[in-house]
Amino acid sequence: MGKESFRTIQSLGRDELIDELMEHNALSSDLVVKGYGDDSTVLNHQKGYQLLSSESFMEGVDFDLTYVPLHHLGYKIATAAVSDIYAMNGSPELVLVNLSVPNKISVDMLKEIYRGIGAAGKDYEFQIGGGDLTASHQTLGISISCYGEVAQDKIIYRKGAHEGDAVCVTGDLGGAAAGLRILMREKRFWEEQDQQQAFQPDLTDYEYVVRRQLVPVARKDFIEKIADLNILPTSMIDLTQGLASELQHLAEASEMGVYFYQAALPISLDTRRVADEMKEDVDKYALYGGEDFELMFTLPEEQVEGLADEFSDFTVIGQVTDKEEGIRMQKAEGEVVVFDGSGQQL
Numbered sequence: 001m002g003k004e005s006f007r008t009i010q011s012l013g014r015d016e017l018i019d020e021l022m023e024h025n026a027l028s029s030d031l032v033v034k035g036y037g038d039d040s041t042v043l044n045h046q047k048g049y050q051l052l053s054s055e056s057f058m059e060g061v062d063f064d065l066t067y068v069p070l071h072h073l074g075y076k077i078a079t080a081a082v083s084d085i086y087a088m089n090g091s092p093e094l095v096l097v098n099l100s101v102p103n104k105i106s107v108d109m110l111k112e113i114y115r116g117i118g119a120a121g122k123d124y125e126f127q128i129g130g131g132d133l134t135a136s137h138q139t140l141g142i143s144i145s146c147y148g149e150v151a152q153d154k155i156i157y158r159k160g161a162h163e164g165d166a167v168c169v170t171g172d173l174g175g176a177a178a179g180l181r182i183l184m185r186e187k188r189f190w191e192e193q194d195q196q197q198a199f200q201p202d203l204t205d206y207e208y209v210v211r212r213q214l215v216p217v218a219r220k221d222f223i224e225k226i227a228d229l230n231i232l233p234t235s236m237i238d239l240t241q242g243l244a245s246e247l248q249h250l251a252e253a254s255e256m257g258v259y260f261y262q263a264a265l266p267i268s269l270d271t272r273r274v275a276d277e278m279k280e281d282v283d284k285y286a287l288y289g290g291e292d293f294e295l296m297f298t299l300p301e302e303q304v305e306g307l308a309d310e311f312s313d314f315t316v317i318g319q320v321t322d323k324e325e326g327i328r329m330q331k332a333e334g335e336v337v338v339f340d341g342s343g344q345q346l
C-alpha cells in the first residue's frame with residue numbers, strides 16, 4: 001500500500017470507521033432486526049428479541065495492570081458488556097469470554113479475572129457460556145460478548161426520542177474520570193519513588209471515585225424499576241464514552257436535537273473535589289470522561305413525576321428539541337454553547 005493511501009484511524013473517527021468497515025457486510029439476514037449502530041445488536045426470537053453486545057479491553061489502552069486489581073478488571077468488563085444490554089431495556093443471559101494472554105500472566109491471575117466475571121454473573125444474573133483463549137506477546141486483552149433478551153414491546157432503542165421529552169440520566173457523572181486521574185497520579189508518584197516496594201498509596205480519601213473507575217456498576221436496578229412501574233422511556237443509551245458523545249448518538253438516531261443545562265449535570269462532591277485538586281473543569285469529566293455506565297433516557301414530560309415518586313436516583317438535564325437546533329448546552333452563566341458532530345464543544 002503506497003504511503004499516500006495510508007489513512008490513519010484518527011482521521012476518520014470511530015463511527016465513520018465502523019460505517020466504512022461495515023460496507024463489507026454482504027448479507028442482511030431476516031433474523032436481524034437492528035444490526036450495528038445501537039447499544040446491542042437485535043435479533044428476532046420466538047418470544048421477543050435476542051440482544052448481542054461486545055466489549056474489548058486492551059492493557060495499556062483500557063486498563064493499566066499497575067493499579068487495576070484483576071478481579072475488578074473482570075467485573076468491569078462484564079459491567080461494560082451487560083450495560084449495553086440494559087441500555088436496550090433487556091436482561092443479560094450469557095457471556096462469552098475471549099482472552100489473549102501474555103506469559104507474564106499466571107493461572108492464578110486469570111482465575112482472579114474470572115472471579116470478577118463470576119461475581120458480576122451473580123449480580124447481573126448471567127452464565128459464563130464459553131469463549132476463546134489465545135496467547136499474546138506482550139499485553140493482556142479481554143473481550144466479552146453478551147447475549148440477552150427483551151420482550152418485543154419493551155425494547156428501547158437510541159431512536160425514539162420525541163420533541164419535548166425530558167432528557168434524563170441515572171446516577172452521577174464524571175466519577176470514573178476523576179478516579180482515573182487519581183490512579184494515574186498515584187502511579188506517577190510510585191514511579192518516582194526510589195524504593196518502589198515500600199510505597200503504599202493511601203486512597204481512602206478518594207474511595208468513591210476510585211471505585212467508580214475500577215468497579216463501575218451497570219444499572220440493572222433502573223431497568224427493574226421501570227419494569228415494575230410500567231414506564232417505558234422513548235429512547236435510551238448507556239454512558240460509556242461521556243455525555244457529549246452519547247447525546248450525539250441518541251440525538252442522531254432519534255433525528256432530534258437536545259437542549260441541556262450545565263448546572264443540572266449530576267456530579268458528586270467527591271468528583272468535584274478531585275477536579276478542584278487537579279485544577280480541572282469538573283464538567284469536562286462528565287461531558288468527555290466516559291466509563292460511568294449510567295443510563296441516559298428520554299421520557300415524556302408528564303411521566304417524569306411518576307418516576308421521581310418511586311425512584312430518586314435520576315436527574316432531568318434538559319429536553320429534546322427539533323433536529324435543526326442541534327445539541328446545545330446552557331452554561332451556568334446563561335451563555336449557550338453548541339456541540340458539533342463529533343461531540344466536541346464548539
Ligand SMILES: Nc1ncnc2c1ncn2[C@@H]1O[C@H](COP(=O)(O)OP(=O)(O)OP(=O)(O)O)[C@@H](O)[C@H]1O
Binds near residue numbers: 014018039040055084
Ligand atoms: N468492529 C466493528 N464492526 C462492526 N460494528 C461495530 C464494530 N465496533 C462497533 N460496532 C458497532 O457500532 C455500534 C456502536 O458501538 P460502540 O462500541 O461505539 O458503542 P456501544 O455498543 O454502545 O459500546 P460501548 O459500551 O463500547 O460504548 C454498535 O452497534 C456496535 O455493534
Ligand SMILES: Cc1ncc(C[n+]2csc(CCOP(=O)(O)O)c2C)c(N)n1
Binds near residue numbers: 062240
Ligand atoms: C489505562 C487507561 N487508559 C484510559 C482509560 C479510559 N478509558 C478506557 S475505555 C474509555 C471509554 C471508551 O470506551 P469504549 O472504547 O468501550 O467506547 C475510557 C475513557 C482507562 N480506564 N485506563
Ligand SMILES: [Mg+2]
Binds near residue numbers: 038237238239
Ligand atoms: Mg453503549
